Amino acid sequence: MSISTADYWDTYYPSLDESDRDELLGKGFSWTQWDHHGPDEGFLQQPDTALELGSGFGVHAAYLAMKGVRTTGVDISPVQHGRACRMWGDVPDLRFELEDVRDYLAETNETYDAIYSVWAASWFTNPAELVPLVRDRLNPGGVYAFSQAPAVEGCYGAQGMHVNGFKGKKGGIARWFYTPDMWNGILRNYGFLNVEAEIIEAPDPEDLGTLLVRAVVPPGG
Template structure:
């Protein structure tokens, strides 16, 4: 039985727990996936041809490793969880140009002096951070001509805004996790207000249209 988390930090430390035996094996970094369905949707080409990239909510780090190994991108993977960060460092320590940082997304973006050609999030920190706070900070750290892209579950139509939930379900300590869900139109308007151009915000339908689709957003900072 998986032990219930007792704090928000511990919730992310134990997110998607390994249920096998022995040491968790390192995942293959042989694909870059935006959606929850294998082989579905676009890949790394959505980011263009960045020299540097920042992933917000990198978790096990396989997409960051893919960019570094296959495309020679200098990638920083950022995650709020010390456990997830330590695991990613252990798994990918032999990958040149790949760094993992333990930090909260807004705190890192507000304090770093680094800038990036691409900032992206795959079902990660963009979903779990207030966009009114996060997007202005992303704008500041994105190089001219740079790409901001992210994916998460499609929102339930008519139920937009912050969506609190109990991280432990209906048993255990009260760990409140908030997700921000908005329509593609809302995202396009927000990004336009912050100076982004070439905005594409859409719901990518699942292979079976009866299943949950993916909100996929891409925008560019003017050169």
Template sequence: MVRHDVEAEREMWNRYAAAPKNNTGADREPVFEWTQWGSAHGPGIELLGAPVTVLDLGSGPGREAAYLAARGMEVTGIDLSPVMVEAAAKRWAATRELRFVCAEVITYLSASTKRWDAIYSSWGAVWFTDPEALLPLIAGHLSPGGRFVAAHAPAIPGAYGPQGTYGDGFKGRAHFHYRYAYTPRRWLSLMGRAGLVNPAAEVVPAPAAADVGTLLLTAQGA
């Protein structure tokens, strides 16, 4: 298992959230997108079923969480960056049934006894957290039949497992983080071993065949 420096990663995401050039989107309207190609491309919130309670792992600016809460769902967004959480909480303060928590997802889920009807990660924490540690916790916090959905970039062929990268454009302190890259077949195995049922994994093609697609993972609670 890869050992993460959580505080260094928190600092890196704080800088990301605070940098104007990154345009984190807290000032935009709520929207829900699984793919990087816009809400008109690929599936929508129907993948979550009809949940009452929802947990967003890596909620960032909170646009997806706000979108769901505006439709009557009780949504909790978890993010590692206090800068991001503060901005999201302020932006969506008027949205009922929505709250944001600053926490590392493994720590948060390990301490929680709550179950959710849906747990999802849209280009969020599932991409940046060891799935062998995270997926069993997700399985243990889903209501029976509840939905798990995650989306992020697919693995580069031949480059699998934890993929480390430095922040700050290779300048300054040696802060780094990991993304976890696996084939769809490997994700199926990881989800099944974690106790999730009916796992599925596919790459949603981009609008143009030569462009980057989106890895989409789905499963249910036992």
């Protein structure tokens, strides 16, 4: 038995103190599991407009908006969407949409300089469905960037995960894993150029690193 993506993020995403905005913003824009580690928002190449796929409680989108980037965050979880609206509703040039990212990308007429995902929707969505939609919503020269866990060697494509542990109630959800070279091929196949895909080593090399990917739409669109 599987559960919906919305139910997963409603139920299993960590809770937080919604009043402590300064502490959250003080961690900066981090693509990895650790604060102030690896690239920051500069990895997006200074966009004027940005779209976050799977924005959760909205801290990355809010951080960009406070830097002057007109930012939209999309999330499928009513719980996370509600948190984001409560926490950052007063931030100019920032809005949050409650929708499946695929539906939003297919329906919107807006285009963006950057579309990104931090350990979120790009990991939990079939790239064959998501990547062409992202490509269509990026401006010429626009950036698609995302981070997630690296693949386990020899285990690629859709991978099922039991969300309640091996002794919990039934319920599973899929995530997609590929090597950096595989991501390079996938993104180039959909018309992206200048693909960079690498695993960022953890502060302790014995710990799990982060797969970080960036690709660019050709300047001519």
